[in-house]
Amino acid sequence: MKLKGAQIFIRSLIAEDVDTIFGYPGGAVLDIYDEIFKERLRHILVRHEQGGVHAADGYARATGRVGVCLVTSGPGATNTVTGIATAYMDSIPMVVFTGQVATPYIGTDAFQEADITGITRPCTKHNFLVRRVEDLEQTVHEAFHIARSGRPGPVLVDLPKDVMQAETDYPALSPSTFRDEETALHLDQDAIQRAYGMIKKSKRPVIMAGGGVIGAKAAEELRSFAESARIPVTATLMGIGGFPGTSPLWLGMPGMHGTYQANMAVSHCDLLVVAGARFSDRVTGKTATFAPKAKIIQIDIDAASIDKVVRTELPVVGDAKQALAFLNTLLANNHFYLPEEERKAWLGEIAQWKTEARRPLRRNGTIKPQEVIRTLSDLTGGDAIIATEVGQNQMWTAQHYCFTRPNTFLSSGGLGTMGYGFPAAIGAQVAFPERTVIDIAGDGSIQMNIQELATAVNYRLPVKVIILNNGHLGMVRQWQELFYGKRYSHTVLTKSPDFVKLAESYGAVGLRADKPEEVEPVLTQGLSLRETVVMDFTVDQEESVYPMVNPGASITEMRLY
Amino acid sequence: MIGKQSEERMKSKEQVLSLIVRNRPDVLARVAGIFSGRGFNIENISANITPDPGITRITIVTWGDTATVEKIEKQMKKLVDVRRVTHMNGEGSVRRELLLIRAALNNENEDEVIFLIEGLGGRIIQKDHGSCIAEFTGSSDDINGILNRLDGIGMEDLGRSGTVAL
Numbered sequence: 002m003k004l005k006g007a008q009i010f011i012r013s014l015i016a017e018d019v020d021t022i023f024g025y026p027g028g029a030v031l032d033i034y035d036e037i038f039k040e041r042l043r044h045i046l047v048r049h050e051q052g053g054v055h056a057a058d059g060y061a062r063a064t065g066r067v068g069v070c071l072v073t074s075g076p077g078a079t080n081t082v083t084g085i086a087t088a089y090m091d092s093i094p095m096v097v098f099t100g101q102v103a104t105p106y107i108g109t110d111a112f113q114e115a116d117i118t119g120i121t122r123p124c125t126k127h128n129f130l131v132r133r134v135e136d137l138e139q140t141v142h143e144a145f146h147i148a149r150s151g152r153p154g155p156v157l158v159d160l161p162k163d164v165m166q167a168e169t170d171y172p173a174l175s176p177s178t179f180r181d182e183e184t185a186l187h188l189d190q191d192a193i194q195r196a197y198g199m200i201k202k203s204k205r206p207v208i209m210a211g212g213g214v215i216g217a218k219a220a221e222e223l224r225s226f227a228e229s230a231r232i233p234v235t236a237t238l239m240g241i242g243g244f245p246g247t248s249p250l251w252l253g254m255p256g257m258h259g260t261y262q263a264n265m266a267v268s269h270c271d272l273l274v275v276a277g278a279r280f281s282d283r284v285t286g287k288t289a290t291f292a293p294k295a296k297i298i299q300i301d302i303d304a305a306s307i308d309k310v311v312r313t314e315l316p317v318v319g320d321a322k323q324a325l326a327f328l329n330t331l332l333a334n335n336h337f338y339l340p341e342e343e344r345k346a347w348l349g350e351i352a353q354w355k356t357e358a359r360r361p362l363r364r365n366g367t368i369k370p371q372e373v374i375r376t377l378s379d380l381t382g383g384d385a386i387i388a389t390e391v392g393q394n395q396m397w398t399a400q401h402y403c404f405t406r407p408n409t410f411l412s413s414g415g416l417g418t419m420g421y422g423f424p425a426a427i428g429a430q431v432a433f434p435e436r437t438v439i440d441i442a443g444d445g446s447i448q449m450n451i452q453e454l455a456t457a458v459n460y461r462l463p464v465k466v467i468i469l470n471n472g473h474l475g476m477v478r479q480w481q482e483l484f485y486g487k488r489y490s491h492t493v494l495t496k497s498p499d500f501v502k503l504a505e506s507y508g509a510v511g512l513r514a515d516k517p518e519e520v521e522p523v524l525t526q527g528l529s530l531r532e533t534v535v536m537d538f539t540v541d542q543e544e545s546v547y548p549m550v551n552p553g554a555s556i557t558e559m560r561l562y
Numbered sequence: 563m564i565g566k567q568s569e570e571r572m573k574s575k576e577q578v579l580s581l582i583v584r585n586r587p588d589v590l591a592r593v594a595g596i597f598s599g600r601g602f603n604i605e606n607i608s609a610n611i612t613p614d615p616g617i618t619r620i621t622i623v624t625w626g627d628t629a630t631v632e633k634i635e636k637q638m639k640k641l642v643d644v645r646r647v648t649h650m651n652g653e654g655s656v657r658r659e660l661l662l663i664r665a666a667l668n669n670e671n672e673d674e675v676i677f678l679i680e681g682l683g684g685r686i687i688q689k690d691h692g693s694c695i696a697e698f699t700g701s702s703d704d705i706n707g708i709l710n711r712l713d714g715i716g717m718e719d720l721g722r723s724g725t726v727a728l
């Protein structure tokens with residue numbers, strides 16, 4: 002049977018179990034769009050390609066599946082770069098399909114030509130330019146395989162227009178044919194045995210979980226490991242949700258805006274078990290004084306992440322789920338003996354740090370952003386899917402929302418992309434129409450992809466946007482306050498739109514809260530609506546994120562407020 | 563123990579990496595991109611296919627300490643098209659460069675120049691009335707030495723390849 006490239010493309014997607022693609026059409030991909038029209042594959046039309054990639058990313062983070070995005074050549078393709086780089090930094094499985102000019106025109110500066118494989122080479126796990134229709138099917142399957150295997154990441158496939166129009170035989174190979182190169186990572190059991198020995202000997206252990214725990218779907222194994230060995234757990238921004246915030250063993254996030262107890266625990270522990278984290282400078286602070294007393298066991302699927310920033314005592318290259326499961330078996334089989342007294346002393350010390358750092362919010366008649374998030378956390382029982390933008394809003398969410406499940410915190414950790422949260426929330430809501438999905442935003446960030454309100458309204462997605470409106474690029478203002486003598490150079494956001502009216506003009510619901518007593522009613526009302534809702538909270542302009550570790554300082558040197 | 567450079571960390575030195583990669587259009591760009599993107603430097607590079615036309619061997623000479631080269635190696639291994647990375651610093655490996663020079667010839671110097679080239683192990687591969695082209699192979703050090711000795715014979719041009727190692 003001979004089929005057109007565009008048909009083969011769609012069938013290969015369906016063979017990969019793709020049910021949703023986020024996209025934006027254009028000349029180079031019209032053949033594909035014509036097939037989408039006939040096949041009725043679910044396609045979500047966004048309003049900007051960056052929104053499309055972030056939506057695919059949010060879909061991937063919330064579901065654990067591969068997110069898919071389709072755009073046209075040239076400007077369509079270049080508009081995806083920020084979204085691809087965002088996914089790359091956070092190891093999110095995603096395949097981005099870009100249209101390309103017909104092969105005879107490649108390299109001639111043709112209309113809407115961009116060398117997108119060249120442009121995205123440093124921010125994709127791999128990319129392809131499909132030159133022959135005969136290679137198409139195989140390439141699509143390879144792309145999905147690469148995106149989700151090992152350390153996941155975004156893969157780009159560039160599709161020239163003539164390749165989509167050309168015909169060839171369609172053998173309909175099963176996707177599994179392309180998984181032969183599966184890096185069947187067999188776990189280094191020896192290393193785990195040694196890890197077990199070190200854990201048994203340690204008196205003051207801490208576990209630090211990263212995004213890899215969520216990517217590997219290892220949250221259950223982590224919980225069971227921490228609980229049976231009674232080891233306190235901290236999680237990096239990317240690892241949030243990987244361990245229940247309700248657990249007494251939960252320390253909160255470490256690092257620059259980490260909790261006092263997490264940073265003190267890391268700084269005083271004698272053993273740090275790190276799973277799926279890459280030691281970002283935002284986590285370690287000054288590396289020379291990071292976990293100075295600890296032996297470090299690092300479990301990571303990516304050998305290149307080991308010893309990259311911090312030297313480890315024991316590297317375990319492998320899947321976090323397998324590794325933690327094996328540790329759990331060892332604990333169970335050996336009737337893991339808990340050094341009761343010592344562990345009690347350690348957990349007691351941590352409890353002491355927790356109390357020391359507790360401080361009330363200083364009320365002054367304005368809405369405190371932290372309070373908005375705490376109230377939201379209570380109202381949703383910690384069970385919503387929360388996306389964030391970047392800045393203070395992101396850090397306050399990480400600090401004050403009590404996450405209980407993996408895949409519920411969607412945030413751009415590695416690249417720190419403003420404008421990520423709202424489209425990501427749309428992607429998550431598309432995947433889970435019945436769940437509560439919220440984007441927590443700053444008044445700056447929301448304006449970076451606000452056009453996606455039309456997408457949300459168009460598909461009747463009940464996404465909620467909470468704007469912590471402080472009239473500033475808050476996080477940058479905070480740095481200017483602390484490090485640049487309060488010279489607020491271009492961080493005051495004057496002339497923001499009236500977000501309530503703006504929401505209404507898109508066909509969404511707009512709500513506003515100006516006073517502390519309005520917070521709960523507005524949240525309650527907003528959450529109860531099955532519509533797209535924008536809630537604008539006028540919050541204290543002066544509020545900063547604390548604790549804070551100055552860049553380059555040791556994580557024990559915290560400004561608490 | 564953390565962050566501090568390891569005590570046994572070796573001094574910076576020349577490091578040779580040999581890569582077995584899939585023969586795909588942009589594989590060289592990807593490999594080179596690892597260096598530029600991560601702030602490592604390529605001293606020289608050479609690439610060509612192997613008896614298997616689907617496979618290319620790339621040899622890269624870089625400069626750094628052992629820890630740096632290990633980081634580079636790990637990053638290389640992550641590339642989808644890279645099959646194998648070997649560190650070629652050991653005793654057992656042979657490293658060679660190719661040097662081509664063009665020397666001006668005239669009636670007075672011709673015998674002397676050709677004598678010198680051949681004395682240094684070179685081979686004349688082309689010769690006409692005004693000039694000759696000669697080739698040399700050897701390790702980087704050999705080639706540097708040869709270039710020193712050839713100084714002053716009226717070299718008009720030279721081409722020097724990257725290192726090939728086995």
Ligand SMILES: Cc1ncc(C[n+]2csc(CCOP(=O)(O)OP(=O)(O)O)c2C)c(N)n1
Binds near residue numbers: 395474
């Ligand atoms: C695309 C992009 N541009 C610039 C920045 C730098 N930046 C980081 S935080 C921030 C301020 C964010 O302000 P806002 O969205 O209002 O959030 P707030 O910090 O006030 O909560 C800026 C400009 C960024 N992270 N991303």
